[in-house]
Amino acid sequence: MSEGPIKAPVIAVVGPSGVGKDSVMAALAARDPRLRLQRRVITRPEEAGGEVFTGVTPETFARMAAAGAFALHWQAHGLSYGIPVEIYDLRRGARAVLVNLSRAVLGVAQGLFGDLIVLSLTADSDVLADRLAGRGREDAGDRARRLQRASAPLPEGLRRVIEVDNSGPLATTVETVLTRLQPESV
Ligand SMILES: Nc1ncnc2c1ncn2[C@@H]1O[C@H](COP(=O)(O)OP(=O)(O)O)[C@@H](O)[C@H]1O
Numbered sequence: 001m002s003e004g005p006i007k008a009p010v011i012a013v014v015g016p017s018g019v020g021k022d023s024v025m026a027a028l029a030a031r032d033p034r035l036r037l038q039r040r041v042i043t044r045p046e047e048a049g050g051e052v053f054t055g056v057t058p059e060t061f062a063r064m065a066a067a068g069a070f071a072l073h074w075q076a077h078g079l080s081y082g083i084p085v086e087i088y089d090l091r092r093g094a095r096a097v098l099v100n101l102s103r104a105v106l107g108v109a110q111g112l113f114g115d116l117i118v119l120s121l122t123a124d125s126d127v128l129a130d131r132l133a134g135r136g137r138e139d140a141g142d143r144a145r146r147l148q149r150a151s152a153p154l155p156e157g158l159r160r161v162i163e164v165d166n167s168g169p170l171a172t173t174v175e176t177v178l179t180r181l182q183p184e185s186v
């Protein structure tokens with residue numbers, strides 16, 4: 001079997017709050033271990049649950065950013081999010097590296113990573129509201145603010161975008177994504 005490419009593509013998983021980004025990423029990695037997950041650093045308590053992430057204080061986050069610990073970082077929902085520079089190591093030998101990004105940083109990410117595939121997940125608006133409530137991580141006010149961002153557009157100029165509806169079962173989404181990645185040679 002051949003070794004993976006030196007720099008596997010980065011798959012940026014994006015979409016509105018509650019659409020299923022973290023669930024789809026975890027299910028894809030479980031289907032194919034060469035689809036690696038990049039853990040994020042977030043100024044959120046780790047007890048909040050959901051995705052596996054590194055929770056830090058705003059002070060620690062600022063120190064890490066100043067020390068060059070992040071390939072990319074941004075703010076949203078009153079939180080700071082960072083993608084550790086370890087993502088460059090993870091790309092070696094992987095089939096692809098999956099990472100949950102803000103739609104707002106995709107242009108920067110494409111410039112930074114070069115080989116970027118955007119996996120844009122969608123779901124019907126009533127499904128989004130139900131899933132956010134079901135996840136139970138945010139209070140009602142925070143959920144309403146997240147739903148207001150649901151229709152944020154993707155930036156112009158993205159070279160490779162795969163849009164997949166995750167309104168149905170997770171297993172269906174995973175199969176669709178894997179099929180759609182094949183013509184992309186991933
Ligand atoms: N295809 C799906 N079918 C049913 N429930 C789902 C599906 N995808 C995600 N969920 C559930 O919806 C909620 C939000 O999913 P999550 O992965 O946290 O979304 P996001 O990371 O996009 O905010 C979670 O409770 C998750 O278990």
Ligand SMILES: O=P(O)(O)OC[C@H]1O[C@H](OP(=O)(O)OP(=O)(O)O)[C@H](O)[C@@H]1O
Binds near residue numbers: 015016102149
């Ligand atoms: O600019 P947007 O595309 O709207 O994205 C804003 C933020 O929302 C998501 O965060 P997070 O995973 O913490 O929230 P979510 O699980 O509710 O989507 C995403 O990873 C971004 O950090």
